[in-house]
Amino acid sequence: MDISILLSSPEPVYEQIVRQVQGGVATGLLKPGDPLPTVRQLAGDLQLNRNTVARAYKQLEDQGVILTAGRKGTFVRDDAVQEVGRLKSGQAERVVREMVSTLRSAGLDAAEISTLFNDALLKVKP
Amino acid sequence: MSEWIDFVVYALEAIGLWIVMPRWGARMGQPMMRDRNPAWFDTHPEVIASASPGSWFMKACHAWCGVSILVLLAVQFGLQPRYFLPEALDTPHWKILMATNNLLIGIGMIGYLGGVSVFLRWMRRNVPLSEHRQATLRPRKAGNYVPRWSLLLVNGLICAHLLAWLYIGVFGLYHTPRFWWAFAGMVAMTALVHVIGRVIVNRRPDYLDQVAAAGYRRVEVWLAMFLQLVLVAFGSMALYRLLYDIPFQNSGQRYSNVVFSLFFIAILFAVNRMPFRPVGNGGRPPPATHITQ
DSSP states (O other), X not given: OEEEEETTSSSOHHHHHHHHHHHHHHHTSSOTTOEEOOHHHHHHHHTOOHHHHHHHHHHHHHTTSEEEOGXXXXXXXXXXXXXXXXXXXXXXXXXXXXXXXXXXXXXXXXXXXXXXXXXXXXXXXX | OHHHHHHHHHHHHHHIIIIIHHHHHHHHHHHHHHHHOHHHHHHOHHHHHHTSOOHHHXXXXXXXXXXXXXXXXXXXXXXXXXXXXXXXXXXXXXXXXXXXXXXXXXXXXXXXXXXXXXXXXXXXXXXXXXXXXXXXSSOOOGGGTSOHHHHHHHHHHHHHHHHHHHHHHHTTOOOOTTHHHHHHHHHHHHHHHHHHHHHHHXXXXXXXHHHSOTTHHHHHHHHHHXXXXXXXXXXXXXXXXXXXXXXXXXXXXXXXXHXXXXXXXXXXXXXXXXXXXXXXXXXXXXXXXXXXX
16 A cells, blocks of 8 residues: 655644555555554655654554554554544544534524434435 | 786776766666656756756766776786885786776776765755655565565575684684684674665665666665675685685685676676666656565
8 A cells, every 4th residue: 555645735744644544444455464664664765754754653553553563563453443443433523523512602403403414414425 | 918808807897887887877867856856857847957967977987987998008018107116016917907996996986976976966955855755555675575585595694604603713713813803894794785785675666666677676685685695605715714724815816806897897787778767757756666576
């Protein structure tokens, strides 16, 4: 799997790496147990500071997506798919909560918000 | 008569180094710029044109080739430079020829690397790094390029070679006080060659992979392994000499130098014949990976 980064993007570079690794796991391009390149290799290939890549790897490790096994290297964790699923559910829940909160503060009641969501679900195709 | 063979080899080496190598290097200029920033490369043809390898550089290389051959010819005809005197009176002619050749190569290399560094500095100043970058998430290992058995074989030979040195050293089987110095040198050389191998594998996919034929890095990895084997072979011969206190034969130095020069010439000419892919692909980032399994 390849990843690409855009330096001019408003999204920080390390987050672009995190997002693409998560995406790879979610879509099955990265399978549990797959090895990942070393920080040095990825930083060299992307011509980035090693700290940037190390930060991305640290975040992925904290999220339970990858596992660093000393000199053996870095691998996708066995339960990475579930972890990425949990992360995505958590993110979706946060977005929905924020939206509901915004709509409530705009004066809409539960029935109106529910109708709006149902309409959106029907209109927005996957 | 045989010194003429040395002369011909050194003259060929001068042609390889100062005509073939600069020509090949000049062809790398545009791919290097494109590798740094493909989008910029496609939109700045005027800067690219102005940065084409300076003719002064090529002329200087060709001139140095001519000077080298003339100096070697002069030495061959007995016009030995003053700096070899008075030692030159007792020095064999082939040795003066070899030393002159090494000196000419050394001076030329300093000039060549100076020219390359001028170009690199210009490129870093004028060609911005690409905003869009791409990389593979597959780790690069030597095993991706060469069979695993070959790696095991070479690493096994290196370990056995160093262990043989240690065994002879620890049990005092050597007959020369220079043994441990030679061992230290061998360890340092082994480490250096190992680092070269690591650098080749870890090198990011760059212009070399884009312009050269597919599998270029595989050739590089094989060459690094060959270098390791050559080191083991030379180390074993040196160990044999140290073990039996056999003095280093002058003729051995001469022939190994000529053989090394021939090997180097073969590499230079082979690399020059390597097919080139055209540069420019519409500003897309370079391919991220060239690993083939």
